[in-house]
Amino acid sequence: MCKRRRVALTLLLLISVVLFSLFLMPGRNTDASALRADYCRGLQLYTGDRYIWGGEGRFGIDCSGLVRKGLVWGQLINGARTMNGGPLRNAIALWWHDCSAKELLGGFRGWTRVLFTSSSIDETDHSRLQPGDLAVTTDGVHILAYLGKTTWIEADPIVGKVIEVSLPTGNPWFNRPVVFIRWSWLEDQKSVQTQP
Numbered sequence: 311m312c313k314r315r316r317v318a319l320t321l322l323l324l325i326s327v328v329l330f331s332l333f334l335m336p337g338r339n340t341d342a343s344a345l346r347a348d349y350c351r352g353l354q355l356y357t358g359d360r361y362i363w364g365g366e367g368r369f370g371i372d373c374s375g376l377v378r379k380g381l382v383w384g385q386l387i388n389g390a391r392t393m394n395g396g397p398l399r400n401a402i403a404l405w406w407h408d409c410s411a412k413e414l415l416g417g418f419r420g421w422t423r424v425l426f427t428s429s430s431i432d433e434t435d436h437s438r439l440q441p442g443d444l445a446v447t448t449d450g451v452h453i454l455a456y457l458g459k460t461t462w463i464e465a466d467p468i469v470g471k472v473i474e475v476s477l478p479t480g481n482p483w484f485n486r487p488v489v490f491i492r493w494s495w496l497e498d499q500k501s502v503q504t505q506p
Contacts, residue, residue, distance in 0.1 A: 337396025345388050345397070346442040346496050352383030353455050353463050356472045361465045366408070373453045374411045376465040376472060377444055378404055380455065381493060400495060412450025415489055425490040432477065432484045436460050442496045445488040452483055 353376065362370025366379055382401045389397035409418045417423060422444070428434045431445050431454070441458040454464040460477040468482070475481050 337399065338392075338394050340388065340392070340394060340397055340495065342496055344392075345384060346440060348388040348391075349381050349384030349442045349493075349496065350455075350457050352387065353377070353380030353457070354474070355383060356380065356465070357463065357474055359465075359472045361467050361470050361472065363467065371465050371472065373465045373467070374409060374414065376463070377414070377453055377455050378409065380463075381495070385495070397495075410450070411446050411453035414444065414453060415446040415450050415491060421494050422491045423494065425492055427487070427489045429487055430485045431462065431488055432479075434488075434490070436477075439490065440492070440496070442493065444491045444493075446491060447483070448487040448489055452486075454483065 356368070356371055356376055356379070359368055360370045361372060363372050364375075365371040366375035371379065382405045385397040385401035385404065389395065389401065404421075407419060414422050415424075425443065426438065427448070434445075436456075439456050441456060443456045444453055445456070445462070446453045452464070452467075454462045457463055457474065461474055462477075462484075463472065463474050464483065465472045466481070466483070475484070477484070
């Protein structure tokens with residue numbers, strides 16, 4: 311019994327040291343296209359989850375919580391897969407700093423930037439977008455994330471859950487004026503520098 315306990319404690323300590331070491335590793339450049347793919351996978355983890363205003367988890371999530379938590383998971387997945395401490399630290403910072411759709415529209419902490427505006431998502435030339443780009447209603451009330459191939463994901467308060475929507479659609483959020491923004495970590499470059 312004592313030997314099993316010692317082995318279990320040793321294993322727990324080893325796992326803790328490995329995880330802690332990952333977060334201490336120096337940050338390296340991150341491949342933006344790989345991070346975009348990880349982000350989209352992180353977003354899709356929430357498909358079908360219930361919409362709750364102010365929610366940020368699997369038991370209920372709102373639109374700004376979805377786009378943030380999806381990127382938290384994307385950064386964690388990317389950092390663990392590439393053994394890069396930068397995305398792991400970015401994930402912690404993003405998790406810690408809650409923000410609304412309106413704040414993301416305003417470039418919250420320098421983490422987002424405006425791409426362009428449009429009269430609606432339906433009317434937008436999707437060739438100008440990349441997976442992971444965001445559409446925020448001009449009043450800052452709602453935010454959606456682009457998955458690619460004219461498919462979007464949103465925590466829809468009208469439907470009451472996280473849904474994926476392909477165009478064309480009758481969903482009213484797709485007919486409102488929007489501003490398209492991009493996370494700084496997903497900039498269209500061969501690689502982007504992670505934050506220290």
